[in-house]
Amino acid sequence: MARAIDAVSCQCYNATLSRFADNSGGSRSVGNSKLTSAGSVIKSSFCGVKLDPSREWHPRKSSKGTAWRAHIGPTPQTTPEEHQQVQAEARRKTAVPGLRDTIWDQLNQAVPSNKKLSESTSADVLVVGAGIAGICVAYNLAKAGKKVVVLEARAIGSGQTGKRSGQLMSWNDDFYHILENNFGEDKLRLVGESHRESINWIERVVQEEGIDCDFRRVPGYLVTKDDSEEEAHKLRKEYEASKRAGFTDAKLENLKNDTKHGKWGMALVFPNTGEFDPLRFTQGLAKVFKEKYGGHIYEETSVVDHNVTTATTSEGHKVSAEAVVLATNSPITRNVVLHGRQYGSRTYLVGLKAPSGRYTRASWWDTGKPYHYVRLVEQGDHDVLLVGGEDHHSGIYPSEYDPTYEKLEEWARTHWPEVEEVVYRWTGQMLHPADYLGLYGRDLFQPNSVYIATGDSGQGNTGGIIAGITISSEILGRNHPWSSLYNPNRFPPVTVQVAQQELDVLKDDFEGFKNLLPFQAVDSLSAETVGRNCGAVIQEGIRKVAVYRDDGGRIHRYSAICPHLGCVVKWNPKDSTFDCPCHGSYFDHNGVVINAPSSVNLEPLSDN
Numbered sequence: 001m002a003r004a005i006d007a008v009s010c011q012c013y014n015a016t017l018s019r020f021a022d023n024s025g026g027s028r029s030v031g032n033s034k035l036t037s038a039g040s041v042i043k044s045s046f047c048g049v050k051l052d053p054s055r056e057w058h059p060r061k062s063s064k065g066t067a068w069r070a071h072i073g074p075t076p077q078t079t080p081e082e083h084q085q086v087q088a089e090a091r092r093k094t095a096v097p098g099l100r101d102t103i104w105d106q107l108n109q110a111v112p113s114n115k116k117l118s119e120s121t122s123a124d125v126l127v128v129g130a131g132i133a134g135i136c137v138a139y140n141l142a143k144a145g146k147k148v149v150v151l152e153a154r155a156i157g158s159g160q161t162g163k164r165s166g167q168l169m170s171w172n173d174d175f176y177h178i179l180e181n182n183f184g185e186d187k188l189r190l191v192g193e194s195h196r197e198s199i200n201w202i203e204r205v206v207q208e209e210g211i212d213c214d215f216r217r218v219p220g221y222l223v224t225k226d227d228s229e230e231e232a233h234k235l236r237k238e239y240e241a242s243k244r245a246g247f248t249d250a251k252l253e254n255l256k257n258d259t260k261h262g263k264w265g266m267a268l269v270f271p272n273t274g275e276f277d278p279l280r281f282t283q284g285l286a287k288v289f290k291e292k293y294g295g296h297i298y299e300e301t302s303v304v305d306h307n308v309t310t311a312t313t314s315e316g317h318k319v320s321a322e323a324v325v326l327a328t329n330s331p332i333t334r335n336v337v338l339h340g341r342q343y344g345s346r347t348y349l350v351g352l353k354a355p356s357g358r359y360t361r362a363s364w365w366d367t368g369k370p371y372h373y374v375r376l377v378e379q380g381d382h383d384v385l386l387v388g389g390e391d392h393h394s395g396i397y398p399s400e401y402d403p404t405y406e407k408l409e410e411w412a413r414t415h416w417p418e419v420e421e422v423v424y425r426w427t428g429q430m431l432h433p434a435d436y437l438g439l440y441g442r443d444l445f446q447p448n449s450v451y452i453a454t455g456d457s458g459q460g461n462t463g464g465i466i467a468g469i470t471i472s473s474e475i476l477g478r479n480h481p482w483s484s485l486y487n488p489n490r491f492p493p494v495t496v497q498v499a500q501q502e503l504d505v506l507k508d509d510f511e512g513f514k515n516l517l518p519f520q521a522v523d524s525l526s527a528e529t530v531g532r533n534c535g536a537v538i539q540e541g542i543r544k545v546a547v548y549r550d551d552g553g554r555i556h557r558y559s560a561i562c563p564h565l566g567c568v569v570k571w572n573p574k575d576s577t578f579d580c581p582c583h584g585s586y587f588d589h590n591g592v593v594i595n596a597p598s599s600v601n602l603e604p605l606s607d608n
Contacts, residue, residue: 104280109283110162123149125322129327129596130152131282134328141476150298152300166377166386172195176245182493183485199274203274214275219272219273219363220362221362223267223268242268249272250271309449325452327453331454333450334565335445341492344395348390349427351386352385353419358383373388395580427575439454470486516544523536526538533550535576546560556589559602562585564585567583568581569585580598
C-alpha cells in the first residue's frame with residue numbers, strides 16, 4: 001500500500017514546507033523549487049528532500065499550519081546487523097568521524113599515524129585522549145622519566161583541539177572582575193599567572209623541541225560590543241581587575257575606529273597574548289613525546305571501560321597503570337557530581353579571505369554575551385580573518401538553530417569591510433564549569449589514581465597546558481600553586497553568578513531526562529517524514545528513536561538514548577549529528593560517537 005509522507009526540511013524539523021506555502025493563491029520559492037497553492041511542484045529539491053515534479057503534492061492542514069504530502073512506495077530500512085556494517089564502513093572510510101574542514105586542515109591532517117593497541121600492556125601512567133591536554137600531560141611525565149601510554153579513540157588532534165581558533169588568551173573570557181568577585185584577589189592573581197605562564201610554556205617548548213606550529217606573540221584587544229556607557233564601564237572595571245591579576249602591562253587604548261583594528265574605539269590591551277596552529281603543535285609535541293622521551297601512543301584504540309587503574313579497549317585489551325588521566329574533553333566517567341558542575345555549548349567559526357597585511361595581526365574579543373573572538377591567519381598570498389561566536393547550549397531543538405554562519409559573516413563585514421568571500425566554516429564544542437574555572441586534577445571518587453582534565457570554557461588551548469602542568473605535577477608528587485585553584489573537588493563559591501550557572505547546568509540535565517517521557521522532544525511522527533540527508537528523533541511506542549535518511553533514501557534507526565547516563569539526544573541540523581543536551585556527548589548520523597563522555601555508539605535498532 002502506498003503511504004503518504006510529509007516533506008520536512010533538514011534545516012529544521014518543525015519547519016515543514018508549510019512555512020513556505022502561499023495561502024493567498026500565489027506561489028512561493030522553496031529552495032530552488034516553487035509550490036503553487038494547489039500543491040503542484042515546479043522544479044524539485046529542498047535541502048535534501050526530493051520533490052518529484054511527476055508527483056502531485058497536496059496541502060494538509062493541521063494545528064501547525066500546512067504540510068505538503070505526496071504518495072510514494074515503502075521506504076527501505078536497515079537491520080541492526082546492517083547498521084553495524086554502516087558504522088564499520090563509516091570508520092573504514094574515515095577512521096576519524098567528526099572531522100571538520102578547519103583552517104588547520106583537520107579533515108586531512110588529523111589522521112592516524114600510530115598503530116592500534118594489539119595486546120594488553122602496562123605503564124606507570126595511562127592517558128586517555130590525545131588532544132592538547134592529554135599530550136601535554138604525557139610529555140611532562142615522560143620527560144620526568146615515567147613510562148606513559150596514550151590511548152586515542154581516533155587520531156591525535158581529531159577532537160576539539162583541531163577545531164579551535166588557535167588563540168592563546170591571557171585574558172580570561174569569563175572576565176577577571178567576575179573571577180575576583182567569586183574567588184577573591186589572591187586566587188585572581190593565580191588565575192592570571194596560570195594564563196601567562198601557559199603561553200610562556202608553549203613558547204619555551206616550541207623553541208626547545210623545534211615544533212613548527214606558527215607560534216608568535218601578538219597583542220590582544222578586548223573591545224566593547226557597543227558604544228554605551230555601560231559597556232565602557234565594564235571595560236574600565238576589567239582593566240582594574242586585570243592589573244590586580246598581575247597584568248602590569250595591560251592598558252586602555254583608543255583604537256580610533258581604524259579599520260585595521262576592526263573599527264573599534266576604546267580597548268583593553270593585553271600586549272603579550274599568543275597564537276599558533278593547535279593541531280600542528282599537538283601533533284609535534286606528540287612526536288617529541290614518542291621519539292625523544294620513549295612514550296607510547298596507540299590511535300584508533302577506544303577505551304570503553306575503566307576500573308580504577310585498569311582500562312579496557314573496545315577490542316578487549318587491557319592497560320593497567322598506577323595512575324589514569326582522562327583527557328577526553330568530557331571525561332568518560334559516570335561521576336554525576338563532576339558532570340553536574342558543567343554544561344556544554346556549541347561555538348561557530350567562519351574564515352573570510354582578506355587582503356594580505358591589511359589588518360593588524362592580533363587577537364580581538366568583544367564584551368558581548370556570547371562574545372565574538374577574532375584572529376588573522378596567513379595563507380599564501382592572502383590572509384584569513386577567523387571569526388568565532390554565536391555560542392549556544394549543546395543539544396537544542398532543531399527549530400532553535402539560527403543562521404549562525406550568516407550572522408558571523410555580517411558582523412565581520414561590519415568591522416572589517418574589505419574582507420572577501422567565506423572560505424571556511426565549522427563548529428566546535430566547549431564545556432563550561434559553573435564557577436568559571438577549569439577542572440584539572442584528581443577525580444572525587446578515585447582520588448588516588450584517576451585524574452581528569454575538563455571544563456576549559458573558552459580557554460581550551462591555555463587550559464590544556466594548565467591541565468598538563470597541574471596534573472603531571474600531582475602525579476610526580478610535587479606541590480603546585482595552581483593545583484588547589486583548579487581542583488575538581490573544590491567547593492564552588494556562593495555568588496549570584498555561580499548560582500545562575502548552576503541553574504543552567506540543572507536545566508540541561510532536566511531537559512535531557514524530561515525528554516524520556518512519551519512524545520517529549522519528538523521532531524516528527526514517523527521516519528517517513530524525514531528528508532534525505534536529514535535526521536530526527538521520533539516516538540515508537542515507549543521508545544525514542546534517532547532516525548537518519550541517507551542520500552539513497554534508506555532509513556537508519558538507532559536508540560535515541562545517550563549511552564552515557566541515559567539522556568535523550570536531539571538532531572543537530574548544522575553538523576548532521578545527534579547531540580546530548582546533558583554532558584557533552586554527540587554522535588554522527590551513523591550513530592558513531594564523536595565526543596565523550598559516551599565511549600560507545602548509539603545502539604542500532606531492528607525494524608520491529
